[in-house]
Amino acid sequence: MAEGAAPRVPQATGERFPKAFRLLQRREFLEVQEGGQKLPSDCLLALVQRNNRAHSRVGLTVSSKVGNAVVRARLRRVLRELFRKRRAQWPPGLDVVLVVRSSAKEASFAQVSRAFDGVTRKLQRLFPAPTVPPKEPAP
RNA sequence: GGAGCGGUCCGGGUGAACGCCGGCCAUCGCAGGCAUGGAUGGCGGGAGGAAAGUCCGGGCUCCACAGGGCAGGGUGCUGGCUAACGGCCAGUCGAGGCGACUCGCAGGAAAGUGCCACAGAAAACAGACCGCCUGUCCUCGCAAGGGGGCGGGUAAGGGUGAAACGGUGCGGUAAGAGCGCACCGCGUCCGGGGUGACUCGGACGGCUCGGUAAACCCCACCUGGAGCAAGAGCCAAUAGGAACGCGUCCUCGAAAGAGGACAGGGAUGGCCCGUCCUACGCGUUCGGGUUGCUCGCUGAUGAGGCCCCUGGGCAACCAGGGCCCUAGAUGAAUGUUCAUCACCCAUCCCGAAAGGGGUGGGGACAAAACCCGGCUUACAGGGCCGCUCCGGUU
């Protein structure tokens, strides 16, 4: 697991959402879930941990208790859309796992959007804009 | 017009912006030790009728070859279709409905075993509680007759039960009984029809044969196991990995070796047989566990779709021709916003009505994960076709 060996990352600005901005390995999820801070917000639960990258990455966890495949897919897509649009408001250099609670089963786009903004505010408060990378990476 | 039955089709359309996934082409000494991946641009593609449940069947892959018997499992009216099936088509029988039509795990209970609680006299080689009839004895009574004891006949009647040993009627009898007769049921035989399930007709028997096999079982047929996280390949360094040879005994032989016998372990889902391989250790040789990546992986060399022609078949389906089509992810791609049209609901306005317009709201079930054939279950709203019954009008 070479942290500095990332391939060329596309433009970090704009509203694109390539795979480089996402958590893709079970390892990475477990690492954040073990050592990250918990930020609850309505139907969402965010787990945050610093990474040593120039950008933040997000991973989504929607268990089968939330609903059937259609409901889960809709929530995933809505959250990805929100991350794509609001990514610029997030502090850089973070790995975030968003866990969807079962209360989101009936939630509309507006409700999920409100919960997502709650996560954004908490992130901004915990990691103010001139973020200094930590001296040693998390274990 | 009303009520209903069956079949079949659809599952909102168009456009715009920003994104996502993969394909082809081009560019980039962009990343990595390699396998391989990434970025940017262009062009075209991107969920369902059930994609679901995972209830069956098959392809495909590996298990060394996929064999025989037993056990186990599955199916169960008949004939056909199919790669196969527990599926489909046609028919038979049974049940339901006035009918269109629907439903049925629908073989065997006279091969054997088990079970049939409670109630009831009796629950399976029947039996006798009450009752009915009757013989004899005692007794009461003038008598008719009554009561009791000991016997015999009976299975019509009673009550119990899910079920009581053929049913109904007539005759018959002391009372009764298939004891006799008629019809029905049952069984056997004969004849006709049908490939067959079965059916039609006749004769005879004379009632002997309860239910339960989604109880064991019998009969007929089918059946090896696991599953794409199967499996195959690639890569730097360190092996504990892999392959090959060597087991014991006997005979022949000087030896090399040849032949025969036997034991142990393992694979073949279980057991037996058969077949195949040889554990440990030693020697020789080859090379790579894990991580990661690629292929498998999306099909034009398809069990593909349409049902448009031709032929066969009642049909399912088959043969030939024609046309059409096919997402490929792997923390897992389809979302957000807007415009507009069509549909449904509520409400308001115009209008005699038909209808027109405004505002607000609504649109189900459910998302590929190797592929295919079925089954089952879920589903807002709608289109089309055929048929049945009832009522009205001409």
Added chain:
RNA sequence: UGGGGCGUCGUCUAAUGGCAGGACGUCAGACUUUGACUCUGAUUAUCAAGGUUCGAAUCCUUGCGCCCCAG
């Protein structure tokens, strides 16, 4: 996604096809000045819908829910 297992009072568990039992709970009463302990009584269940059977928790079919294993 694939494979496997299980559903009985509020909880943990029993029940050869024949009245669903027990323990811990809960409630009420008794005992006690009160409480605890103890005693007595009550309460409450076969995941759902069909089918087989005289009769189903049990057998069959379909559905629903939960759990486990495999990266």
